[in-house]
Structure formats: C-alpha cells, structure tokens
Amino acid sequence: MEITSIAPWILLLPFLMFIFLGLTAHKFSGQTSAKIGTTAFGIVAILCYYVAGRYFFGNFSVLDANGFEVFNKTGEIYNQITVFNWTWMQMTENLTIHIGFYLDPISAMMLVVIATVSLMVHIYSYGYMFEHGHFDEGMSRYYAVLSLFSFAMLGLVLATNIFQMYIFWELVGVSSFLLIGYYFFKPAAVSACKKAFIVTRFADMFFLIGILILSYHTQTFDFDQLNADNAKHVLDSFSITDGSRGITFLGFPLITIATFCIFLGGAGKSAMFPFHIWLPDAMEGPTPSSALIHAATMVVAGVFLVARLFPVYSFAAPEVLNAICYIGAFTALFAAIIAVAQTDIKRVLAFSTISQIAYMMVALGVARFGNHESELGFTASMMHLFTHAMFKAMLFLCCGCIIHCVESNEMSKMGGLKKYMPITYWCFLIGCLAIAGIPIFSGFYSKGEILTACLENGYTAIYVVMTLTAGLTAFYMFRLFFHIFHYEENPEYATSHHKPHDQGWQMTLPLIVFAVLTVGFVFLPGFNNAITATRTYMEMPTNWTVEGISIAVALLGIAIAFFLYYKKNEKPANIMAKCPALCEFVYNRMKIDEIWYGITRSFIFGVICKSIAWFDHNCIDGFMNLCAWITQKVSLETKDAQSGNVQQYVWVFIMGVVTIAFLALY
Amino acid sequence: MIPVQFYLVISTLLFFIGVFGFISRKNLIGLLMSIELILNAVNINFVAFNRYLFPNQIEGYIYSLFIIVVAAAETAVAIAIIMNVYRRMGNETVKSIKELKN
Numbered sequence: 044m045e046i047t048s049i050a051p052w053i054l055l056l057p058f059l060m061f062i063f064l065g066l067t068a069h070k071f072s073g074q075t076s077a078k079i080g081t082t083a084f085g086i087v088a089i090l091c092y093y094v095a096g097r098y099f100f101g102n103f104s105v106l107d108a109n110g111f112e113v114f115n116k117t118g119e120i121y122n123q124i125t126v127f128n129w130t131w132m133q134m135t136e137n138l139t140i141h142i143g144f145y146l147d148p149i150s151a152m153m154l155v156v157i158a159t160v161s162l163m164v165h166i167y168s169y170g171y172m173f174e175h176g177h178f179d180e181g182m183s184r185y186y187a188v189l190s191l192f193s194f195a196m197l198g199l200v201l202a203t204n205i206f207q208m209y210i211f212w213e214l215v216g217v218s219s220f221l222l223i224g225y226y227f228f229k230p231a232a233v234s235a236c237k238k239a240f241i242v243t244r245f246a247d248m249f250f251l252i253g254i255l256i257l258s259y260h261t262q263t264f265d266f267d268q269l270n271a272d273n274a275k276h277v278l279d280s281f282s283i284t285d286g287s288r289g290i291t292f293l294g295f296p297l298i299t300i301a302t303f304c305i306f307l308g309g310a311g312k313s314a315m316f317p318f319h320i321w322l323p324d325a326m327e328g329p330t331p332s333s334a335l336i337h338a339a340t341m342v343v344a345g346v347f348l349v350a351r352l353f354p355v356y357s358f359a360a361p362e363v364l365n366a367i368c369y370i371g372a373f374t375a376l377f378a379a380i381i382a383v384a385q386t387d388i389k390r391v392l393a394f395s396t397i398s399q400i401a402y403m404m405v406a407l408g409v410a411r412f413g414n415h416e417s418e419l420g421f422t423a424s425m426m427h428l429f430t431h432a433m434f435k436a437m438l439f440l441c442c443g444c445i446i447h448c449v450e451s452n453e454m455s456k457m458g459g460l461k462k463y464m465p466i467t468y469w470c471f472l473i474g475c476l477a478i479a480g481i482p483i484f485s486g487f488y489s490k491g492e493i494l495t496a497c498l499e500n501g502y503t504a505i506y507v508v509m510t511l512t513a514g515l516t517a518f519y520m521f522r523l524f525f526h527i528f529h530y531e532e533n534p535e536y537a538t539s540h541h542k543p544h545d546q547g548w549q550m551t552l553p554l555i556v557f558a559v560l561t562v563g564f565v566f567l568p569g570f571n572n573a574i575t576a577t578r579t580y581m582e583m584p585t586n587w588t589v590e591g592i593s594i595a596v597a598l599l600g601i602a603i604a605f606f607l608y609y610k611k612n613e614k615p616a617n618i619m620a621k622c623p624a625l626c627e628f629v630y631n632r633m634k635i636d637e638i639w640y641g642i643t644r645s646f647i648f649g650v651i652c653k654s655i656a657w658f659d660h661n662c663i664d665g666f667m668n669l670c671a672w673i674t675q676k677v678s679l680e681t682k683d684a685q686s687g688n689v690q691q692y693v694w695v696f697i698m699g700v701v702t703i704a705f706l707a708l709y
Numbered sequence: 710m711i712p713v714q715f716y717l718v719i720s721t722l723l724f725f726i727g728v729f730g731f732i733s734r735k736n737l738i739g740l741l742m743s744i745e746l747i748l749n750a751v752n753i754n755f756v757a758f759n760r761y762l763f764p765n766q767i768e769g770y771i772y773s774l775f776i777i778v779v780a781a782a783e784t785a786v787a788i789a790i791i792m793n794v795y796r797r798m799g800n801e802t803v804k805s806i807k808e809l810k811n
Contacts (some may be wrong), residue, residue, distance in 0.1 A: 686807070687738075687806075687807035688731050688803070688804070688807065689803060689806075690731065690733075690803055693728075693731055693732055694732055697728065697732075
C-alpha cells in the first residue's frame, strides 16, 4: 500500500468516528457505540503502526511540493517527509494555513505511542464503564469524545506547521475539558474541567503570542523552513549573528521572548510549575481517560512542542533551553515532594506525572546540538516520553481496576488487595519498578540517560536535584503500592458479598500489554538508531557511576517505603506528628492553588475586571442611553404632526411639491 | 383649430378648483367630488396633448378611459366608506374620522 493513500485516513477516520458516534448517540446503546468506536480505532492503530513501521524499517518515497521524490532515508539519515499538505485557508498570497501530515522520527514514534495507548484505553473503557451490571448512560458520548481526542492528538503530532499544531492543540484542550467534565452531575468534576480549560487556555495565549512574533518575522509557519539548516532562516529573520542577539524588545532579544512564550504554551499543557494546578484536579474524569490524556499523550504535548522546534531553541535561543531545564528541575522536585503527602491514589499518580514530564523537559533543556554528549538529552527525553507513556498508562489503568472494586480513591479504604487482585498486583508492581528506575524495566534506561545527559553537559546542580527526585519517586510510588496491596487489609472486604477481584478481560488485557511493553523495552529496536536530534545513529554512552547512584537511590527509596508502609505500624503517624504544619502544607499542595486564586480575585477580578465593568457601565451604556434619550425627546416633540387630519396632510404635501418645484426651477 | 393653451388653462383651473375644494370642504362627499375634478383635469390634459402632439396614436385616450374607470371604482368604494362613517359617527365631516390616529 502507498503511504500517501493511507496517511489521510489516519486523521480522517477518528474524525468521522467522532461525528458518527456523536450524531448517533441517542440511537445506539452504549455497547454498540463502544464496539464501533473501538473497531474503528483498531483500524487507525493498524494504519499508524504500518506507517511508523514503513518509516523506520522500510523504504518508500513521496513527492514533495516541487515534485521531487523524497525518500524516508538517505543513507543512515532519516528524512523529514511531508506526506501531504492541503491548503486549508488561503488568507493572502503569503499567509496560507495548511493541514498536513509530517513524518519524522519523533512524530512516527508518537504515532506508535498514541495508537497503542488510545487503543488500549478504548478496550479498557468498555469494561470500566460497566458498573453494577449496567452500562453508563453517557457511554456513546464518552466514545465520541475519545475519538475526537485521538483525532486531535494525531493531528497535533503530525502537524506540518506551527499553526496546524496550534489548532489541534486547542482541540485536545477541548476534548480534555469534555472528558474531565464527563461526570457533569458532580460539582467537583465541573469545577475541575473549567479549571483545566481556563489554565491551559491562559497558557495557550502565550503560545499564540509566541507564534505570532515568530511567524511575523520569519514569514512562515512551516516546521520544515523553521528548522532547516540549523534554523538558519530564523537566525536570518531575527538578524542573529555570532556577536549579537538580533532584534530586541524592551531590552530582551525578541527571539528569546518568542520562544519562551511558545514554551509557556507547552508548559500549560505539560503542567509545568506554575501552570501545574489543573492536572491533579483533572483526575475527576473517568480513570481510562486520565490514563490516555493526563498521563500518556496530551500532557507530553509540551515536550513534543519543544522537541519539534528543537533546532530553533538550540541555535537561536539556548538561554530559553536553560530556563526550561531549571523550571523542569524545580517542577520535578516540587511535584515529587507533594506526591509524598497525597492520600488520593489518582492524585499521587497525577503529581508523579508532573514530575516525570518535568524529567523530559529537563532532558531537552540540557541538550544542545553539537556532539553526541550534548545531543544525548534529546534522545533521552523522547525515550522517557515513550517509556513513561507505557508504564504510567498502565499504573492509571491499574488504579481504575482498584477504584472499580473499592469504589473510593482514598488510600485509607485500601490495603491487603494483593490476594484479591493478583494480575493488577503484578502489573502495578512492574509499573512501580519501572518508574523507580530499577534495571530491566523500561524506566531505568530512559531515566539513566536523562541523568547522564544532565551530568555530562555540566549541569551538576540539576543532576543532584534529579537524582534526589528519583529517590523520592521510588519512595512515593512504593508508599502507594504498599498502601494499596499490603499494609492492613480493610476488614470490609472479607465480609462484603462484593469481594474485590480482577476485572474482565477488557480491563486486564491492556494491563498485560503495557506490562509486556514495560518489561520488554530492552528488546525494542534502539531509540538511538533514529530518534536523535540529528535523526541518525548515535552512540549512547552509559555512565555506570550515574546508573549505580540512581539504582542505589531508588533502592533506598523503596527500602524506606517498605520499612514504613509494608505492615501497619505507628511509624508514619509518629513522623507526621512531629511536623504537622509542614505535612498540612505539603498535603495542601504548597498552597499554589490558593496563590492563583488570590491573584485571580484581587488582581484580575479586582483591578482589571472592575475597571472594565466601570467603563462598560458608564461610557458604553451611557452613550447608548444618550442615543435613546435623544430619540425619545425628538419623537415626543414631532408626534403632533401626525394629526389624523387628511386635509392638513394634503396641504403640507402641496406646499412640499411647490417648494421642490421652486428649488428645481431656480 | 383651437390652440392647446385653451385646454391647458381649463384643466389648470379645474385642477386648482379641485385642490382648493379638497383642502377647504368639510363634507366628505365634497372631498370626493373635488378628487373627481382633479382627475378630470388630468383627463383633459391627456386628451389634449394626445390630439396635438401625436394625432396618430391613441395611448392618451386609452389612459383617460382607464382613469375614468378607476375613478368610478374608487368612488364606489369611497361612497361605501363614507356611508359607514356616517352610520358610526352620525355625520360625514372630515373631522369626524380622526379615530384611526390612536
């Protein structure tokens, strides 16, 4: 099959499914919609695998805009291919917006990630939405929105230009909003979906500003042109040379402002500090959708964005990459500390997601074009994106199984579940080992490379912070694990006629698939063959000191968690009793939400909104009232002319005719 | 042949008598008669100009015939309205039909 003939269907099929399922939601039962949606996405997934497989291992060519044949590989270098590029909106001669399909190693890798996670979530949701012997009423709606999300996410990663990316960026935001607010009768879900939408939208405003500055100067949206020849076009447009930073604005180089604004958009979606506040609340949505959107795919959009524009960042704005890695390191540590104190199992995973995405950001931040050592961060980041998507989706899906049985998110309601749910237990354990960075499991390789990249590029402080975070990660994940599966069995289980148990095959199959991918990651073809900054084979250094320290720290974290939480004891309570204020502070997420609320109330509502409201009431309404008042006065004065006396009208008419005739003649 | 000015003088006089009557009469029947005068003034003009300017054509005659027919119909309707006004108000002066105003 030709790539050009399959490629459009990867985008069209999920979109058509969204429209179809959305329009037929009232006709079909939930199961029917689910089966149709899953089958259709199965086809999309096969197409994605086929395209990605052909790209990485096969050999094919497509015609570019000038009619030249472009192969997927020239020698050992993977090319960036535009499979198709439709004109969507032709604004002016120079300003055209395209919708296209862009294949390069990272977008091909994202195809695999999205196809796998989304398909597994489609299957899993079928079991998850079946509760107490009946299906959820909104299931058709749920599957329609899942299709919309898959469409938007695929469009985002395959974007040929930054504007297409922005459009799909907003679409994933909308579908995330719809899925968080899926249980719209729960006030918490409603406020969570509004919060997620407003916070990410606020960050997207910066993204748009960044796009506008960048494309105003470069006169193009195309990634191809922006990234080509070491971002030469960008350097020229902003007149950046070796000695000067180019055009400035308010004393800052304009390119720095533009690229930093674009990063802020990514920070909003990827929940970097201080925009992280929406992600923990987003856990109000159905758990499978959290696994898909808020763990594996949408939240890495920010990382993907920076990776997509990596040549621009690396050559034109290395100082922004520095900022990214410091923000990332702070977020990683900060989120890991908060995760330690959370009691809601999904919240723990949410903070762990924030922390792990920050790892990817850090890895990108320390990377630069140049040599193998400096480019390592890019590959490490993409590897971590892949491994994290798999094991975090699995952890979330395990949580879904547990919540399904226990019907609560609180750790205190769990404990001793090991003997009731063996499959979930083993999968969860594999996920925890992977995220902690224990050898054999996928997380070890990607995290090790990230730490190596930090150290080898001279970011020693960041390396120390990230290693510390790795230890904290191991600790809070195993705290969660022991709390759920060991600790003390909840006495209700034994007496309840609704004993916890492993779920049906729809829910266990995805867990097993992800577990296999997490354990078998070593057997996958090496990421360093293609997914590198230069898109060609790269030697991956293994620094055994770094690896050894990270394993030791992880084992230490696990040991402390084992010591404190394996069996019920008083030690955790005793430790917490020593510093109740600190525990309370961390449990309340370090009050960042309150600070945002304070800023919103006092500054946005108090200053901006109030003054605008005053202007509206007094100036705009005043002008309108004046118009109305004048009209009323004039009509009151002139209404006597309509007397009802026919002879008077005729008299006026004749005088009018005489006047006009007089004026016309002289 | 009588010059066209003679006809025009007659029709002008007739027209202004009609207008004056329309403005000054109090009686609705009087108003109706004034309108007839105005229409007849127009008819005279049509016929006269047709005779002097285009003797071989008959459009002017046709128009005046048409106006006579329309005037007859209009008079019939107007008389009906005036009779209704009289039944309702008890008189047929112009002042009495101001009620539509409110």
